[in-house]
Amino acid sequence: MRIAIVSDIHANLAAFEAVLAHARSVGYDSMVCLGDVVGYGPDPVECVDLVREHCEWTLLGNHDFAAVYEPTNFNTVAAKAVFWTRAQTLEGEWLRRRIAELQQARDEDRISDAEFLDRKCGAEVEQRERVDFMFRISPRRILLDRYVCVHASPSRPVNEYLFPNDVEANPKRLERNFGLLTLPGPDGDRRVSAIVGHTHCPGFILEAPPDPVEIARVEAEHARTHGEGAAPSLLEMARARIPRRYEFEAFPVGADTWTPNDDEMPEGCRFILNPGSVGQPRDGDPRASYAMLEVGENGARDRFVFHRVAYDIGRTQSRLRAYMAAGAPLDDWLAERLERGQ
Ligand SMILES: [Fe+2]
Numbered sequence: 001m002r003i004a005i006v007s008d009i010h011a012n013l014a015a016f017e018a019v020l021a022h023a024r025s026v027g028y029d030s031m032v033c034l035g036d037v038v039g040y041g042p043d044p045v046e047c048v049d050l051v052r053e054h055c056e057w058t059l060l061g062n063h064d065f066a067a068v069y070e071p072t073n074f075n076t077v078a079a080k081a082v083f084w085t086r087a088q089t090l091e092g093e094w095l096r097r098r099i100a101e102l103q104q105a106r107d108e109d110r111i112s113d114a115e116f117l118d119r120k121c122g123a124e125v126e127q128r129e130r131v132d133f134m135f136r137i138s139p140r141r142i143l144l145d146r147y148v149c150v151h152a153s154p155s156r157p158v159n160e161y162l163f164p165n166d167v168e169a170n171p172k173r174l175e176r177n178f179g180l181l182t183l184p185g186p187d188g189d190r191r192v193s194a195i196v197g198h199t200h201c202p203g204f205i206l207e208a209p210p211d212p213v214e215i216a217r218v219e220a221e222h223a224r225t226h227g228e229g230a231a232p233s234l235l236e237m238a239r240a241r242i243p244r245r246y247e248f249e250a251f252p253v254g255a256d257t258w259t260p261n262d263d264e265m266p267e268g269c270r271f272i273l274n275p276g277s278v279g280q281p282r283d284g285d286p287r288a289s290y291a292m293l294e295v296g297e298n299g300a301r302d303r304f305v306f307h308r309v310a311y312d313i314g315r316t317q318s319r320l321r322a323y324m325a326a327g328a329p330l331d332d333w334l335a336e337r338l339e340r341g342q
Contacts, residue, residue: 035061202276
């Protein structure tokens with residue numbers, strides 16, 4: 001069973017179409033979306049429609065929340081883009097444009113009055129269904145096979161960033177988030193891994209085993225205090241207090257595809273994996289990014305395969321710039337950053 005995992009499409013239709021075509025060529029059984037369907041890019045309507053068509057479920061990203069409700073901690077460029085997105089989608093700009101096109105076609109006798117009315121009603125129904133879908137994107141946390149899926153972090157599923165450099169700069173944040181990754185089971189709590197989006201950086205944060213030198217030191221200290229073989233539960237508690245180590249494994253620079261091997265993703269170690277962003281990659285590689293989860297059959301290990309997909313960046317940039325030329329409050333930085341992958 002293959003599950004395509006897409007995230008952070010950000011209204012980049014050219015990128016999403018390329019990823020859909022790539023995933024089709026690889027083959028998949030279902031597709032899921034970790035959120036941020038809209039925001040930044042020029043084609044929110046088309047991307048929402050494709051997500052509705054192709055994804056089994058969609059999590060709520062901070063930009064989806066912002067479009068429907070309000071932006072939270074957005075910079076000025078992102079906030080302006082989100083209000084523009086809201087106008088295009090929920091406030092009906094798309095529908096107004098569509099009706100104007102149809103009116104023009106009728107005025108130029110390219111379609112009849114009856115055809116005009118029929119297509120206008122169709123567009124209105126389409127708009128209602130789209131708005132309804134956007135209001136219904138509400139899940140913050142979904143279990144996929146044995147993985148907890150959230151847009152941002154297990155602790156704050158819509159807004160918290162888990163950056164690659166947190167492995168050094170903020171291990172406490174990672175400890176708090178890994179600490180939340182347990183699921184109740186008949187034989188007690190089960191520790192699981194997570195799949196997240198939000199940072200737009202493909203790779204995974206690995207919870208590595210504690211340092212063996214530190215384990216030996218704690219065991220020797222315990223033996224000195226309690227005697228060899230005494231108070232095993234106290235020894236367990238002491239071992240549990242040894243700080244965890246975290247490592248970030250990034251998608252290899254320049255590769256087209258990456259399947260982490262057993263050294264990179266050791267069996268039994270938990271991880272928080274990010275498939276990267278379809279519509280606005282930020283790891284320096286401008287190609288669209290997504291991942292495929294291959295669920296292991298008959299006790300075999302699951303495999304994750306990351307893919308990078310080249311797409312027509314110029315097409316998305318031209319669309320953004322055409323809207324800007326027509327007065328949309330979008331910033332050229334949104335077009336420019338796409339070619340730098342930042
Ligand atoms: Fe995002």
